[in-house]
Amino acid sequence: MHPPILYIVVPCYNEQEVLPLTSGLFLEKLRQLTAAGKISEESRVLFVNDGSRDGTWDIIRRLSEEDEHFVGIAQSRNRGHQNAVLCGLMEAKDRCDITISIDCDGQDDLNAMDAMVDAYLSGCDIVYGVRSKRDTDTAFKRVTAEGFYRFLKAMGVEVVFNHADYRLMSARALQAFSGFREVNLFLRGMVPLVGFKSTSVYYERHERLAGESHYPLRKMLALAFDGITSLSVKPIRLITGFGLVVSLLAFFGMVWALIAHAAGHTVAGWASTACIVFFIGGVQCLFLGVIGEYIGKIYLEVKHRPRYIVAERTRGMEEKEAPRSGE
DSSP states (O other), X not given: OOOOOEEEEEEESSOTTTHHHHHHHHHHHHHHHHHTTSSOTTOEEEEEEOSOSSSHHHHHHHHHHHOTTEEEEEESSOOOHHHHHHHHHHHHTTTOSEEEEOOTTSOSOTTHHHHHHHHHHTTOSEEEEEESOXXXXXXXXXXXXXXXXXXXXXXXXXXXXXXXXXXXXXXXXXXXXXXXXXXXOOHHHHGGGGOSSEEEEEEOOOOOSSSOOSOOHHHHHHHHHHHHHHHOXXXXXXXXXXXXXXXXXXXXXXXXXXXXXXXXXXXXXXXXXXXXXXXXXXXXXXXXXXXXXXXXXXXXHHTTOOSOOEEEEOTTOOOSSSOOOOO
């Protein structure tokens, strides 16, 4: 049995400060795995430029010219982290046996790749990289991040706790995953739906080597909301249940008002009535917003627009057939 070909998929957005540092680390890990006989000499580090506005793409092109183990593709514009990861996975699936997706910032422990490849060689098609602890995070970051996963699970989204997008996927799993045609992407909730044998590898996350994080609280909340509305209808069901409870309360209130009126115990005043009207009006607007979010996602899905468009390629990533557009 020949060693598997591994493609390390690295999404990059404005990473000119950290890329010169982490690229060498990725290459060293590739060489270590090759020397150990775990992966093939044909393995590569695939950088996906997600419409960076700095010199990230120039660095990727220079790296590919200096060493054949570095290859890269550039999206036509910024499409977001999830689309960049998907782009790299779909471009790599016909060129390799396994992929490992990892962020460019150097925070994820590269040594976990050894255990991931071992798990694949033992028969697993998907291996999740899971943080064992969050000591490097601030208290606020730790609470909000862990609350993020618990909230997703409570809303019916199947996710692996404390797993982001550091994972190994086999070519078989990627081929099956390519059948998922959603435009609204939440990969950490979609990958578990593929099935196949899977396991988890635990590691400690480090501080970012350079540059600034591209995932502040605002983006984390937006990602959570996208994940919930893309993979779960539980919010709609909660709205239905809450609407039923409010309707029952309103019915009993109407009965009480009729009885009080018949008994001559009505109280003149508008404050209580105004509060109820404002409350119901606010709830209706909130619920219409949630329903509108689902309708908006349906609108985006039915247009079947490409999820990514590759504009440029380095040596080693030439198109094999027709241009790939993620359609």
